Amino acid sequence: MVGQVLQRPWEKALAYLFLSFSGLIMVFPFIYMVASSLKTSSEVVQVPPQLFPSVLQLGNYIEVVNIVPLGTQLVNTVIVTALVVLGWVITSVLAGYAFARLEFPGRDLLFGAYLGTLMVPFAVLIVPMYRIMLLFGWVDQLTALIVPWLFTAYGTFLLRQFFMSIPKDLEEAALMDGASRWGVLFRIFLPLARPAMATLATFGFLYAWNSFLWPLIIISSPSKKVITQGLVDLQALYAVRVDLIMAGSTLAILPTLLIFLLAQRYFIEGIATAGLAGR
Known part of the structure; x- marks a missing residue:
């Protein structure tokens, strides 16, 4: 019906114009953040403000990586996120x-x-989880950010719903041909479940990368902190240097943006398939 309504050229042009304007409004904060990260500290607070810097200040990124140390914390976040996603x-x-x-x-x-x-609620689990980490000697260790989060009820539900949508005839035929349960899983189910696994991996990446409360409680050493903690430390130490805060925020957001753009097709397919799995 939408295609029939937008048959006239001016209607299509008006629709594209509206969508482009809406998209620009949504992406403008990100553009302003990146542009501000490349300005001097005086240009960021300039009145009236200007969108783009007069001279690109690429040194802001080098400075922000060295002073927190945001570079080490970025590496810690990559390690924790990769292992959590793999576990999920x-x-x-x-x-x-x-x-x-x-x-x-x-x-x-x-x-x-x-x-x-x-x-x-996670607030109910904080004290017992901290006691367990203390018992294992994992306080102020990256292990405490990985092991407790290797399991997810949401991911189990998502994959269960997907597997239930696969016809049993495929599984029964493979079992009759002599395939084991592991063979059925790895040769039949996993190739078909790639969209659902990509969806789960995307959610896991966003969850682990943006985690803040638990790292704030369990990690105290600057060399073992993650990127979200580093941004808080950066804001506390250099509250007046908005350019450095914007540079740190850009470094923290870019990986999540890239992952979502690369996995967007699988993300949409997984959501659509999981929604039909319970029929």
């Missing part, structure tokens, strides 16, 4: 397949209890 995908695939295809006593009850953990 592996554990969710195994658990999702088990809950979707394997018959064992108490399966539905266990799955319901696992999903129930999504309703528990």
